Amino acid sequence: MNDKLHTSERTREFNFTQEHFAKLSALSYDHTGIVVQNNKYEMFYSRLAKRVRALKLSNFDQYVAYLERHKDEEFTHFINALTTNLTSFFRENHHFVFLRDKVVPEYASAGVKEFRVWSAGCSTGEETYSIAMTLAEATEGSKMSWRITASDIDTEVLGKAQRGVYPLERVESIPTPVKKRWLLRGKGTNAGMARVSSELQKNIEFIQVNLIKPFSFQHKFHVIFCRNVVIYFDRETKQKLIARYADSLVDTGYLIMGHSESLHGVSSEFVSLGQTIYQKVT
Numbered sequence: 001m002n003d004k005l006h007t008s009e010r011t012r013e014f015n016f017t018q019e020h021f022a023k024l025s026a027l028s029y030d031h032t033g034i035v036v037q038n039n040k041y042e043m044f045y046s047r048l049a050k051r052v053r054a055l056k057l058s059n060f061d062q063y064v065a066y067l068e069r070h071k072d073e074e075f076t077h078f079i080n081a082l083t084t085n086l087t088s089f090f091r092e093n094h095h096f097v098f099l100r101d102k103v104v105p106e107y108a109s110a111g112v113k114e115f116r117v118w119s120a121g122c123s124t125g126e127e128t129y130s131i132a133m134t135l136a137e138a139t140e141g142s143k144m145s146w147r148i149t150a151s152d153i154d155t156e157v158l159g160k161a162q163r164g165v166y167p168l169e170r171v172e173s174i175p176t177p178v179k180k181r182w183l184l185r186g187k188g189t190n191a192g193m194a195r196v197s198s199e200l201q202k203n204i205e206f207i208q209v210n211l212i213k214p215f216s217f218q219h220k221f222h223v224i225f226c227r228n229v230v231i232y233f234d235r236e237t238k239q240k241l242i243a244r245y246a247d248s249l250v251d252t253g254y255l256i257m258g259h260s261e262s263l264h265g266v267s268s269e270f271v272s273l274g275q276t277i278y279q280k281v282t
């Protein structure tokens, strides 16, 4: 273990101390609510060393000073370098089955005209388009239209989400009939890529939202997907966010979390329906 540590220290291009790590972790926490564990030391170094290089700085002292002086410009890069954006189409498929079989019929029969979903922490958009494909098919033949708000703090992934273009291997997890209907296969220079249909995109708005800052929307949502995002937040940050989610949902609206995220001991405004699906209680 020590050998490993010494080797990586010897081969590092820039000196990176515990003080640098502590300072940058604190900035990450204050700005994004993301708690950086000590075992992320190497990841932190390698991702931020790219920023030191890109800015043509000589060391991490200069980077910390630069970040503090140029918060507006550099914070976006800093956060983009640190966030974990892992996602896939129809990840945790039972959530989309629940949306299709339970939630959409419930609101359609209640006479809701516009069904609204927020995909919070949408990363590169796979979750958002999985929701969109589900809603487009589940609302067919009903009088209910649908809209999705998709948000992330990381502007790079948000740009990819908005473009909706994916390598073919990424769309493999989409069931074939769904894929055939909603994706266009690229030709010529776009071979090997698939593009999401504009029929879906026209119902989606992509916006940057930092979930640890107060937010407000014109309309309340019927469902909020916030999966694999709060896993990096401490309890206090999580509690504040969940209270804001409760305010942003209609009465009896649904909050869907990731498989390892729980509201147990975090909020009494929701009841668990199992499989990390929660319903607001009034």
Ligand SMILES: C[S@@+](CC[C@H](N)C(=O)[O-])C[C@H]1O[C@@H](n2cnc3c(N)ncnc32)[C@H](O)[C@@H]1O
Pocket (backbone or CB within 6 Å): 031, 032, 033, 034, 083, 084, 085, 086, 087, 088, 091, 120, 121, 122, 123, 124, 127, 151, 152, 153, 154, 157, 209, 210, 211, 212, 226, 227, 228, 229, 258
């Ligand atoms: C692991 S991805 C989850 C993507 C998708 N929800 C899923 O489950 O497949 C986590 C996303 O949360 C975003 N995120 C982290 N902290 C955030 C914050 N404070 N505000 C908004 N988004 C945040 C990251 O940028 C990242 O794209």
